[in-house]
Amino acid sequence: xxxxVPGVAALETEMRAWRHDLHAHPETAFEEHRTGxxxxxxxxxFGLEVHRGLGGTGVVGVLRNGxxxxxxxxxxxxxLHIHEETNVPHRSRHPGRMHACGHDGHTTxxxxxxxxxxxxxxxxxxxxxxxxxxxxxxxGGRAMVEQGLFEKxxxxxxxxxxxxPGLEVGRVALRPGPMMAAFDTFELTLTGKGTHAAMPHxxxxxxxxxxxxxxxxxxxxxxxxxxxxxxxxxVTQFHAGDTWNVIPQQVVMRGTTRTFRAExxxxxxRRMREIxxxxxxxxxxxxxxxxxxxxxxxxxxxxxxxxxxxxxARVVGDAAIDPDPMPSMGAEDFxxxxxxxxGCYVWLGAGPADGGRxxxxxxxxFNDAILxxxxxxxxxxAETVLPKDAA
Numbered sequence: 001x002x003x004x005v006p007g008v009a010a011l012e013t014e015m016r017a018w019r020h021d022l023h024a025h026p027e028t029a030f031e032e033h034r035t036g037x038x039x040x041x042x043x044x045x046f047g048l049e050v051h052r053g054l055g056g057t058g059v060v061g062v063l064r065n066g067x068x069x070x071x072x073x074x075x076x077x078x079x080l081h082i083h084e085e086t087n088v089p090h091r092s093r094h095p096g097r098m099h100a101c102g103h104d105g106h107t108t109x110x111x112x113x114x115x116x117x118x119x120x121x122x123x124x125x126x127x128x129x130x131x132x133x134x135x136x137x138x139x140g141g142r143a144m145v146e147q148g149l150f151e152k153x154x155x156x157x158x159x160x161x162x163x164x165p166g167l168e169v170g171r172v173a174l175r176p177g178p179m180m181a182a183f184d185t186f187e188l189t190l191t192g193k194g195t196h197a198a199m200p201h202x203x204x205x206x207x208x209x210x211x212x213x214x215x216x217x218x219x220x221x222x223x224x225x226x227x228x229x230x231x232x233x234x235v236t237q238f239h240a241g242d243t244w245n246v247i248p249q250q251v252v253m254r255g256t257t258r259t260f261r262a263e264x265x266x267x268x269x270r271r272m273r274e275i276x277x278x279x280x281x282x283x284x285x286x287x288x289x290x291x292x293x294x295x296x297x298x299x300x301x302x303x304x305x306x307x308x309x310x311x312x313a314r315v316v317g318d319a320a321i322d323p324d325p326m327p328s329m330g331a332e333d334f335x336x337x338x339x340x341x342x343g344c345y346v347w348l349g350a351g352p353a354d355g356g357r358x359x360x361x362x363x364x365x366f367n368d369a370i371l372x373x374x375x376x377x378x379x380x381x382a383e384t385v386l387p388k389d390a391a
Contacts, residue, residue, distance in 0.1 A: 002170050002316055005376040007116040012372045015112045018042075019371060020090035022104035026079030026097040029134035032057040035077045035107070039131045042111050046118040048129070051152070055143040060153055061129040063118055068125025071385050072158040072341070073378055074334060075110035076103045076135035085362040101359050102163040102350070105366035105374070107131060109161070112371065113378030123386035128153045130337075139294065141333035150340050157304050157343045159381060160334040161374060164347035165357045169369055171349035172312040172377070173325040176305040179345050180298035181230075181258040182265055183331030184291065188213070188276055191286045194249035203247050207240050209283040210251040213276055214238070220271045231268055232258040232329050258329040260297050298335040301342040304385075308344040311381035315373060348374050 043061035134140030195203030280287035
């Protein structure tokens with residue numbers, strides 16, 4: 001049985017309007033100018049200190065209520081380069097951009113919590129409300145951290161949340177340890193000797209070498225990584241040639257890897273280099289691998305996870321909490337903040353993943369039914385991690 005914070009419940013209709021406005025005006029990585037303006041204007045109207053500029057378009061609102069600990073709550077603001085295919089009245093007004101991951105809802109829930117807490121600050125201490133740009137692929141969390149987020153806003157812990165299609169509305173999932181995987185990308189360029197397709201003996205076929213490498217890469221998770229660890233190596237692009245009767249000189253392959261532990265991440269990169277070099281060499285091909293480490297794994301700390309669980313239980317009840325979900329091989333740049341401060345990242349149930357509600361689908365629309373649940377969680381979390389105001 002969900003128990004909403006009364007002040008949040010009173011804001012539910014208004015929060016829906018905020019969310020629909022943000023959804024209709026999606027902005028992608030580091031371009032969240034209008035979104036930042038909306039967030040900053042609302043935070044100022046709630047009476048918070050407003051700071052802008054970290055990560056380019058990031059916004060931080062600060063709510064102080066006497067001396068005490070300091071805690072950060074974070075939401076992401078950016079949209080995706082996806083053409084929206086919903087028919088909702090608030091669908092994207094910007095072709096090729098849409099809120100297909102629910103960051104419009106995340107921003108709205110944190111704004112609702114900020115307003116409720118500003119109107120009734122029952123805690124003692126400081127809350128920093130972080131509205132982060134560029135979570136999708138471009139590392140806005142890293143940019144904020146590198147530009148001094150926690151030096152400018154020193155906090156004892158940081159917390160994040162994501163809506164989760166496939167998890168029932170009114171449920172929360174969290175676990176200590178890895179929650180989301182590290183996200184790396186790679187580009188492998190194979191250069192051989194092009195020739196007429198009818199005379200392959202006169203060239204060095206980079207396509208044949210590349211085909212062997214694609215299959216060999218799959219042996220890294222199955223034969224090099226310890227069976228109790230997890231790893232994914234996915235080739236997602238394969239570019240070679242432009243006609244029927246020419247063996248091309250060059251092949252370019254791109255893709256992503258996912259891991260949870262740094263040791264496994266190192267192993268995957270090393271084995272990819274060894275395999276590519278050895279197979280290419282056997283075919284008389286030159287191999288060049290560019291491997292980029294994008295996001296570290298999102299790893300929750302034990303104490304903060306228990307505090308988040310206790311806060312969530314006040315909203316959805318103990319029975320509605322999954323304390324040990326299977327970690328996701330998806331990635332989240334909230335990891336950069338967790339690398340600097342202890343904290344916890346939770347999944348908030350968004351209902352069935354079918355019917356276009358799956359993340360990154362052109363048919364996705366955030367489930368408004370969970371806005372008040374998420375905002376209530378943020379309020380209860382602030383009350384849980386900060387001491388009660390004696391006044």
